[in-house]
Amino acid sequence: MTHSSHGDHVEQEIRAAAAQLGRRRFVTVTGAAAALAFATNMPGTAQAASGxxxxxxxxxxxxxxxxxxxxxxxxxxxxxxxxxxxxxxxxxxxxxxxxxxxxxxxxxxxxxxxxxxxxxxxxxxxxxxxxxxxxxxxxxxxxxxxxxxxxxxxxxxxxxTAPSSRARISELRFGLVSCQAYHDGYFTPYKHLADEDLDAVFHLGDYLYEYAVNSVGGARNYTDRRLPAVFNRETITLEDYRLRYALYKGDPDLQAAHAAHPFIVTWDDHETENNYAGEQPENDVPPEEFLIRRAAAYRAYWENQPLRTPQRPNGADMRLYRRLPYGQLAQFDILDTRQYRSDQAYGDGWQVPGPESTDPSRTLTGATQERWLLDGWRRSRALWNVVPQQVTFAERRSTSNPDYKLSMDSWDGYPASRERVLAGAEAAGVDNLVVLTGDVHVHYAFDIKRDFAKPDSRTVGVEFVTTSIASGKDGTEKPDNWDRYMKANPHLKFYNGKRGYVTLTLDREQARADYKTVPFITKPGAPIETVASYASEAGNPGLHQV
Missing domain, CATH: 2.60.40.380 (Purple acid phosphatase-like, N-terminal)
Structure with missing residues (x-):
């Protein structure tokens, strides 16, 4: 960046601290330096802005x-x-x-x-x-x-507000959203979401994207305005991320949704950098440099989201996983599957599974968060145990052939981690497990099988995946791989590739997802349509169309 600012000053302090100690123990050292530098110049410190x-x-x-x-x-x-x-x-x-x-x-x-x-x-x-x-x-x-x-x-x-912990409420209704790339189109689905009757909205990640946005707003193709050049670069520094949030939060449809409903947010990768894993960046950037970037991204995320004080980051670390009870009807365990994960196996992407991906030591959540989740289930008295998180939980084979590939960035790349979670749910007596997911820019409805290798295995829960708000531009109802995916994954009950959101209704009898799409987002003004509805009965997990 060519300017001088408080954000740059903080990052310069981190770099200087790391440089003095060299690359020996660089991850530990830089993490500590990031925590120290991002804790200075704060309210109540000697370096705070005065007046x-x-x-x-x-x-x-x-x-x-x-x-x-x-x-x-x-x-x-x-x-x-x-x-x-x-x-x-x-x-x-x-x-x-x-x-x-x-x-x-x-x-x-x-x-x-x-x-x-x-x-x-x-x-x-x-x-x-x-x-x-x-x-x-x-x-x-x-x-x-x-x-x-x-x-x-x-x-x-x-x-x-949420219901009291002892309330026997009859129904809850939520919106599910994710993936809103500004440069891919308008946030029209939010305009319709603002008109829904909801208790809250779950944002399941990719609130912003780090990629450059040109002067015409990418696919928005503005003719009546021009965006400043500060957006036409990838976000790296604290000020980059802060400015990018200003761009996104200036969108009137996103503002309308925030004004209409409380949001419960969790991040995925693009709030920092595509497909990063814990302390490992996507590209060949030294990890000590990446931790500086992660600290900046986490700081800007907290600043720009309606999050509580315990979520305020400490340098390059931020505890985002948390639990929200909604009476006796539902318990929501919001996960963070980015900050603590093992690096993606086989170099990431879609790969044939093997010893590296199936290594039992690999984790998507980290050991501490995993224990927190399972302990919470053991104590839960809610009818529905719901897990809002980022990446596809159910198995998703690329083809019916024996040499099928799986996504190394999703739970398929961490099957031992998924097995521990499913075993923990079984041990805790979780009868009504619902996983909520974003990331993939399509609508999915999955049965969660106890053993995905056996199609007749017991169904132990369901997964509702919401498509993107804008990422992927207009999309298509049946993507090119639709036939292959539907044949290769019998537990996949619905697949649609347009833009939109999901509304989730929980009551004493069932969990119901209404999948909604718009025909286009590369120009404003699209109408909304409910294209499918799927439900799972309480005590009898498994999806049926309604």
Whole structure:
């Protein structure tokens, strides 16, 4: 980058610390250096930005990136916004000083019945993002919220708390979304998602892409505007990632979805770099350099998502896996299958499985997260145990031939890890397992078999895979491999390659997925259509079309 900024200064500190110690123990050393450097210049430290900026001096709308909420609990929900009167500039058009922001929650959209209010600081160190965690809210209740600073008032957002842990609720309804490459088209599915009646939305990864976006917005092919050159490069530094979030969050359809529903987010690879695995980058970049990039990506991710304080990163590490109960009806165990995984076998891609991929020591979740998941299942009293995560869980053979290939980036590349999870679910008595997945830019509906090598093996759960919001451009209803996949994988019940999202309905009798698509996203204005619906009965796992 050609500019000087706080983000560059932090990264220079990391590089200097790593250089002094050389490459011996470079992963450990650089991880420590990243943690140290990204912990400096923080609120409350000696290096923090000093002073408070008078918000009355803000002459342009600072709420250009909208509002959001997330991670609902029975008595709390995270509220988010960012102050950025000039979002495509480093710093968003504000000086390196904190800005006071007032927030309000109300029972009504006109804010006549205030439920909670308060004041917080938008710190320059966090790029003037705001994370508020109001407590003492009523369970299973819709609230409206907004922010104020100076003479400016944000748009109104709508959110909803989770039911209490003992509530015997009859129904829950969620949206499932993933993979929104800005340069591949418009976020039209979000416009329709905003109109759905939902308890929350699960974002299953690839919220942004690291690839360059040219001046016409790639496939959006703008004719009435031009994007600045800062986007026409791959994201590497903290400021690169911060600016890319500003580009994405400026999209009106994404803003509408965030304003309408609380989001429960987890990342995949592109929030950092395509197909990275733990501390291993995709390409031949020294791991110590990659950890600097990962620290920057994780920092920007937390800043720009409605996440709680425990999720705030420590250098190149960030605990994103977490558990959200929804009454007695559902327990959601949100996974992180990127940060702790073993490197992909056989150099990644689609490969014939063999001793390297089937090595029992390989892991997709890491040992600590795996234990956390299985322990949580043993304690669960929920009817539905739901696992929102990133990559395809069910086996997905490329062909019916004996020399079939599997994706080394999905759970197929880590079969021992999958076996431990399925054995853990069985030992915990999980009768109604539902896996939620993104990543692959297509709709899938799978039965989860106890042994995928035996088509008549017992079905132990189901997997609903949502297609992309925009990644892959318009897509097609039946991709070229549709016939091969359907024949090679009898547990695959549905496959569609258009763009869209899924709505998931859970009740006492069944889990139902409605698969929705739009005909195009390379131009705005597409309608939405439900193209298929599949359900699994409580206590009798296995998909049937409805």
């Amino acid at each position: 408070t900026y008078d918000a009355r001096r803000i002459t342009d709308n600072p709420f250009t990136l909208g509002v959001a909420s997330g991670d609902p609990r029975p008595d709390s929900v995270v509220l988010w916004t960012r102050l950025a009167p000039r979002p495509f500039e480093i710093g968003g058009g504000l000086p390196r000083k904190k800005v006071q922001v007032r927030w309000e929650m109300a029972h009504d959209e006109r804010f006549r019945r205030i439920a909670r209010r308060g004041t917080t600081s938008a710190f320059a160190e966090f790029n003037h993002t705001v994370h508020v965690e109001p407590s003492g809210l009523d369970a299973d209740r819709t609230y409206y919220f907004r922010f104020r600073t100076g003479d400016w008032i944000s748009e109104v957002g709508r959110t909803r």
